Amino acid sequence: MDGSLTVIAGGVGAARFLQGALAVVPPETVTILGNVGDDLAIYGLHVSPDLDTVLYTLTGWIDEDKGWGVRGDTSRALDRARELGAPAWFWLGDLDIGLHLARTERLRRGEPLSAATAEIAEALGLRARLLPVTDDRLRTIVETDDGDLEFQEYYVGRGHRDVVRGLRFEGAEGARPAPGVLEALRESAAIVIAPSNPFISVGPVLAVPGVREVLVERSAPCIAVSPIVAGEALRGPAAGMMRSLGHEASALGVARIYGGLIDALVIDEADAALAPDIEALGIHAVVADTIMRDAAAREGLARAALDAAGAVHA
Ligand code: GDP
Ligand code: CA
Secondary structure, three states: OOOOEEEEEOOHHHHHHHHHHHHHOOHHHEEEEEOOOOOEEEOOEEEOHHHHHHHHHHOOOEOOOOOOOEOOOOOHHHHHHHHOOOOOOOOOOHHHHHHHHHHHHHHHOOOOHHHHHHHHHHHOOOOOEEEEOEOOOOEEEEEEOOEEEEHHHHHHHOOOOOOOOEEEEEOOOOOOEOOOHHHHHHHOOEEEEOOOOHHHHHHHHHOOOOHHHHHHOOOOOEEEEOOEEOOEEOOOOHHHHHHHOOOOOOHHHHHHHOOOOOOEEEEEHHHHHHHHHHHOOOOEEEEEOOOOOOHHHHHHHHHHHHHHHHHHHO
16 A cells, blocks of 8 residues: 555554554554543543553553553552552553653643653654544543443443443544644545444544544545454443444444445454445445454454555555
């Protein structure tokens, strides 16, 4: 593929896909539009879980088993906080806390999140551009039978067990795209929506005014990779969330959610039988091995998505 690539990204699924993408295109040509709906303030620190999962994965610091956090990290700071009576429901490793300190201090000085992210990413050696979708406050709120929950309260605090009745992106209406976000979408040779949760990872990105509009009007091909394989999410609550929000939990359901925004959907071999129904929506279905178990599989999936971009372009 010639030209630049923009990838709309959540956390773990996106990070693994991006690892493959950076092996097949020059990293300097890639812009990552990151989700900030998961962000939280805890112990006075600004934590951006999805940006950090992407950053750690692409710079080699990731804890591969968990999919997030720093490999081999210790929790001495959190253990002490707990001993001293602080609530410790959100796990933060020591090295991780170091990053949050560096980020929070920059924000406290008045730097926008995008600038703080760029500096930290550069210091960790990331060669792609990692852009939070907005510098403004945007928070995912999960509506449940027990009332409205802040995202991390729902996800980590309560182990994403509540049935999701609805979602809101607090602050989204007034949020402005971070500098470079709309330009990246307009000027890219291809756009990929990573295999991420369509509602809570991609949803907040699309909720920032301008993003969806630019995607609808795009001239570049846009390819999504299905996070749903054989009717299930490979991790996290995506499948249950699709059902409770009135969608079919399948690659076809994903295709319907992204209708009008994508030219092609990469689906797993296990879902090959859904291809005709997806094609009937006017979306090209590309069948590939989408299980990103290792570096080779991640690279293969990235290649399949980018080849599809070339195909729909022609
Ligand atoms: P997170 O929840 O913030 O980590 O972020 P994501 O939304 O990026 O990741 C969760 C989604 O990624 C889930 O819906 C998973 O099904 C999907 N996912 C994770 N690993 C894989 C994989 O190997 N292949 C595919 N196709 N999807 C994956
Ligand atoms: Ca996330």
